[in-house]
Amino acid sequence: MSAALSKRNVLVTGGAGYIGSHTCKALAAAGWVPVTFDNLSLGHRWAMKWGPLVEGELLDTAAVTAALRAHEVSAVVHFAASAYVGDSMRDPAFYYRNNLLTTLSLMEAMQAASVPVLLFSSSCAVYGDPVRLPIDENHPTVPLSPYGQTKLDCENAIRWYGQAYGLRWAALRYFNAAGADPDGQLGEVHDPETRLVPRAIMAVLGQGPALQVFGNDYPTADGTAIRDYIHVSDLADAHVRALEYLMQGGASTVCNLGTGAGFSVMEVIEAVTAQAGVDVPYHLAARREGDPSEVVADARRSAALIGWMPRHSSLGSIVRTAFTWHRDLKPGR
Ligand SMILES: NC(=O)c1ccc[n+]([C@@H]2O[C@H](COP(=O)([O-])OP(=O)(O)OC[C@H]3O[C@@H](n4cnc5c(N)ncnc54)[C@H](O)[C@@H]3O)[C@@H](O)[C@H]2O)c1
Structure with missing residues (x-):
């Protein structure tokens, strides 16, 4: 593969899941090759329609490094995580392992393979109980669950890695993802369904x-x-825009994704x-x-920085x- 083409290869962790698969579709439509890295613990093989699947475990740093190198990846979009607030209250150890340790493992692999750009799936759960509405990115972050805490811990680790190692990143804080691909090719299948x-x-x-x-x-x-319910295809579009923004040298950032x-x-x-x-x-x-x-989100920063408007x-x-x-x-x- 030529160097020019390899620049459009992106590793999508959790690309077989709900938001990840919709984002793979949007990335492919924008000329990217989305390479999914997923252990299929919650994801679906049928959702793999827009690029190859590397079946693997994110905690396996060597496997992630090998996938980044083999596919000549130039950026990572990181969805893979566990995302049930109630479960995280009952079993925080699993959440620290599958959300925080996986993210540290991924960043180690990115360093080893010299991949400089990371988009991270964060959540409005980092804010906790709102002290003002709508919630902008400067709102205090006081998570009420291990789930929200691990998302905030990941953001902080990513920020320090960015400062020390030159990683460029965006943490996208989604509000409530909902809806299905308007073309009918994808949708939500979670078991159990809690949303x-x-x-x-x-x-x-x-x-x-x-x-x-x-x-x-x-x-x-x-x-x-x-x-604040945000359509999954609008989330997908925001990832494509944020990726292009970072690839063009945009500064690292935290952005809310919601409708207001x-x-x-x-x-x-x-x-x-x-x-x-x-x-x-x-x-x-x-x-x-x-x-x-x-x-409810204040998403004006996303509009200003990456030109994103929910449609x-x-x-x-x-x-x-x-x-x-x-x-x-x-x-x-
Ligand atoms: N759905 C929402 O409303 C919402 C809101 C805010 C943030 N988020 C975040 O968005 C991301 C995606 O959410 P979703 O609803 O699409 O979840 P999902 O469960 O549908 O997808 C997660 C994917 O990650 C994979 N995965 C999990 N652990 C893995 C591991 N250790 N190694 C490899 N693959 C692994 C699963 O198999 C699955 O395909 C998550 O990080 C979640 O915290 C979701």
């Missing part, structure tokens, strides 16, 4: 139990918690009901510990694409 939009859709389609609504006594208009608009659990239920033409079965349950009443993230578009995926397209539905 609101797919759970509401699966409940109405009879693919899962009735939805549990955790708390209706929050200080919001209808009493249910408000979140919040929707309550009841508003999501109403949108799914409208889409399905049938009521979503749900029942009320107690609040979950550590769930803030409202989490698919209206609640209607999120619900429509996800509903079609779960009803008609999802493997094993």
Whole structure:
């Protein structure tokens, strides 16, 4: 492969997962060759449509180094992680291992293979309970779970590696990813499924139990918690833009990815009901510990720095694409 071509090879850890696979599609459309590195613990072989799969374990630094060298990779997009807040409360050791140690292993491999650019999947979970809304990148970071803490610890490690070793990086703090590829080629399959939009859709389609609504006594208009839902294809587009930004010499940065608009659990239920033409079965349950009443992003930095604007993230578009995926397209539905 020529040196010019090799510059467009990017290693995507977790590329067989939900956000990673949508990003592989967007990267391929932008002329990149996405090389997925994934242990398939949670990812799917059927989602591998836009580039090769290297099946491997991120803690295996030598295997990651070999993949970076063999594919002449010039940048890494790092999605692979464990991402269940509740699980992380029960088993922090696993989260420190699979989120923090994997990221240290990856950066060691990048140093060994002289790969200078890293995009990191961070999360609004680094902020903890909002002290002001919307949440900008300078909001205090006080994570409420080992999951959020490991994401923040990764960001800090990446920053120090950047300073010492010249790594250029962007940490993208996603709010709530939702929706499915508008072309119907990809979508969300998590087992167990814990996120609101797919759970509401699966409940109405009879693919899962009735939805549990955790708390209706929050200080919001209808009493249910408000979140900022961002379409997975908009997240994918942001990664392509952030990658081009860094490849063109852009300074390392932390950026929020959200819409700035919040929707309550009841508003999501109403949108799914409208889409399905049938009521979503749900029942009320107690609040979950550590769930803030409202989490909404200020994503103006992403707009200014990488020219990113969400295009698919209206609640209607999120619900429509996800509903079609779960009803008609999802493997094993
Ligand atoms: N889904 C969201 O709403 C959301 C919000 C904020 C941040 N994030 C972050 O985005 C990233 C992707 O999330 P997702 O929802 O696509 O998750 P996912 O579980 O669908 O994908 C994760 C992928 O990583 C792989 N993986 C996990 N551990 C690995 C290891 N040790 N070695 C190799 N591969 C490994 C899994 O097999 C899977 O394919 C995660 O880092 C998550 O923390 C997600």
